[in-house]
Amino acid sequence: MANLLIFIADFVTAMLIRATGQKLLLSRRQSLEYLNLPKLVKNSANINAGDLASLIYLWNPLTIVTCLGLCSSPIDNLMVVLTIYAACSRLAPLAAFGYVLATHLSLYPAILILPVILLLGYGPDAPPAKLFLHKSSNSDGKDPSNNDESRSAVTTHKPVRCFSRRPVVHFMIWVSIWSCYVLFLCSIYLKGLGGLQEMFKKTYGFILTVGDLSPNIGVLWYFFAEVFEFFRNFFLIVFHVNILFMILPLAIRLKHRPCFLAFVYTAISAMLKSYPSVGDSALYLGLLGLFANELADMQFSFFLFFGYIGVSLLSPVMHNLWIWRGTGNANFYFATGLVYSCLQTVLIVESVSTMLKHDRMLRKHVIA
């Protein structure tokens, strides 16, 4: 039963990723056509990012492992993807539902509020707004032959890039409705068990205070096992604020690409969360496929691919060596966790810089 549920969750997630990919593709084509870059448009038809991403998600060994291991992370992933999909299609109630449930289940998706608002406000990913302005001014001034056509394009496109407040307000209202509803249900369910306060302590408190130090693929368990007790609170704050610090700068830099921003946020939280699992990696690797066209020039892809394979094979062996055979120690296993974090860092840094490079390339094309 649980197996079937998780299997269905994974499948629905893949379908939602595919639908999101199609939305993104559409928006990309529109904006590129508007920017008068037909070659890029023709080209991007080669890879259907949505199909690719959903296939990556389904065939990813990490997803398969989570599915077979009856892990609950497919449900979390489903909620996150649902949020992104609904925000892309501007369905404020659905987005709010996904957002509230995802936050309720694992807290970290709370930081997705920025990408969701941007998605609802501006619509799906597009080249930077500056390019559109430049294009319109350019075509106004210099290119009289193209004038009428592009002007009509401007009139059709301009409202799209404006921040529309209505869906965002809707979203906010729905978020409060859904969260009240969820909390209400929880309070009914937990009446005899200590109520909501106890629930917050046992769920969010458990996540935030890193109480369970049993080894996982992250780095926090080792760190908090080693750290002196009187520094513990300080480092707890440092580690959690680490995630929060990255939110704003990234949002400012990538505000024109909210979906990509959501991907970056999920990757960062998968790396820095207190109890990471391979299911989190499965999610962001799946989402990575959505940007296959933009990230085609990514450096170190070869290195990352083999790094991921190596670490995912090495880490169970190290765990075996430490726990079962007794010839290794905790450092052996922790080393693979450290390498894994490094790989994730490289992946995030490279994907963001490639995306920025892609935008620069577009700009060059538009100006030229």
Add this chain to the structure above:
Amino acid sequence: MAGERGEEGGEEGDPNLKKRAHAARSRLIVRLGAFLVSHSALVSVVCCVAGFITLFLLPVLAKHTYISENALMPGSANPLFSSQDVNEANRFIKGIIHKRIEKEEAGIELQKFIGQSIADVGAEVHYHKFSPHTNHFNPLHFFSSTSNTARIDTNNSCASFGVNTVGIIRAPRGDGKEAIVLVSPYNSQNMEYNEALSLGLAFSVFSLLSKVTWLAKDIVWLAADSRFGEYNSVSSWLNDYHNPIFSRDSGNLDSISNDCHHWNEIRIQGANSNFFKRAGTMAAALVFKVMEKKEKGDRDCLTMYAEASNGQMPNLDLLNIVHYLAVHRQGLRVKIETMGSLLNSAWVKFTGEILEGVSRLSKSLNPQWKFDVTTADYVEGAATLASSMYYQALGVPTGSHGAFRDYQIDAVTLEFLPRFYLRNENAQSTFLLRSGRLIEGVVRSVNNLLEKFHQSFFLYFLTAPNKFVSVGVYMIAFALLVAPLPIVAAALFARAKANEITTDDCAEKCTPIDTKESEIATGSWKWLQAAKVLLMIHSWAVIVSLLPYYISHMINLNSTMSMLTWVSLSISTLPFLYALFGSPFSLNVEWELLKAVMVATISIGLGLMSIINFSTAQIGAMLLVPMSLLVHPLKAKMNVNALLRAALLTCNIAFAFLGFPPVALLVAKGLSEGFGKLSIGDFWEWMEFLWEWNSATYLYLLWVQLPCWLLCIHILLHPCSRGDSRHKQ
């Protein structure tokens, strides 16, 4: 020669790398990486040569062992084992011999006798019944710690089970949470005199320990009935010890033994003696055997066997105390296994002489340098190291101590070789006195332990009984061999990319921007095609590794036939996979990319294997690394002179021939035993041996070595048509 080839390659890759280096001027690490990558050929040659040299230097780099755990305090107390205990042993031996002569078909008389003697010294006794288990094809067993050997067929007849006798002394000063195990294997069906002697030795030590007051850990004596093999009896006892069965009728033994009158006899005899008794976690285990000596020596000899499954070793401290007490207290000569063929090898002698010359030279330069090597020492060390490495690489335990390591218990087998013929009464008494004192001393040392063994090394090679190479030293040789792999992979990848860009530049001149954009779509992800080929070949290897499971179920196949079936089935699966995924040649993968991908997987595979079983990885690396670094398509043109080209081609073909696991094995076997007796079935038998012992070496051979060899063959036969057309452009 590889250097030349690579340097030419390096030049090819240079402009691109320079560009990249310029782009990343700010990051030092990237620049350093780019520098290494651009000189990949030089780096790989230097690293490989250095790796091999370090490997040959390992016997010289060995350190003397020392006792690292202070709590052990070996030899700090005078031994209590006296001639009285020797008399006890002699009486016991006579009793056993008497029992054996009295009744030809012994049944379980011997076990009963041992049990009675144990009960007489006031210890607890119980009998453990087990049946032989057939070894199954279970290649991933090494990974899961819970053993599933407790398979007892309920329709076993009475004759086909063994009975171990177990005696337990409860420590007067302990809390019953820890125990030390003594194991003395003997064959209950056909007992030799030396086995009686080892039982007598064990019994005398046991009876002494039942009287002493200093015991803090319980003593368990397992008189292991080795009629189905020593390992079998010990491992099934350990399995029952660690996996209690809570069934309806308190143990699986009773359910099958009701029809067996021998078993019932024991039951009636001792109250509760058929219930399984336990005595806490085991701190250490000593397995000891007395062997019959064929020729005379000047001293009693002791041989230590330590290798457990998959190259795991007991903590070095255990070997240290045995060696220390044996040599410095009891005056025994301690030996470990050596590889006999290397002792007389001219090559090893030659290397030793060179090293001796170097040491003399260094001494003449500066007498303070402590670089002292003699040829004899070197040859001895090399032969011991080779055998230590070989047994670890095989992944098969060298004795019943291996069963203990699966439960994280440090254990060692001690094989005593008396100086005189066993029947000599006098010599027997002095021998018993010495070995009894040795065992008592070891038990007393282990008894002092406060925690389990952890202070000394678990990962080491022995080059002499008192010399070892620790993991920190022997890792260097391996690391040097493997280090060039990622660098070469990066260099090949960069070169493939450079080819791409140069062709793009050409294309740009003739046709405008179009092609450039078409590259964006595939861009840096072109290697995915190569990864697809890799995936296909690895899935083929997995299928091949599973085939023996089905072949071994077919009846009436001798080893040669099985081998031929295996090979033919494996070969016939390959075209099927080609049809499914597309063959590597039709996919138009450039050979540089294919090689880059292969080298990357080899580095992952070797890295993994080095953690599971280091020696396998080390020996495998010596074969795989040169093969994979040198491989070059036969048809590709090279800008080097004819001589080098010919040398490279010969090397390629030789390595492609040697890299194939069956050929490698047959050649190794032929070199050591002569080529006359070789047959194709040998490989099958060897593989059967490996998977019966759940050795990870089997997986290494089929999941790492075989696919990489196949990829090498693919690269050798690569048509290179696409590359040529690019060059023409």
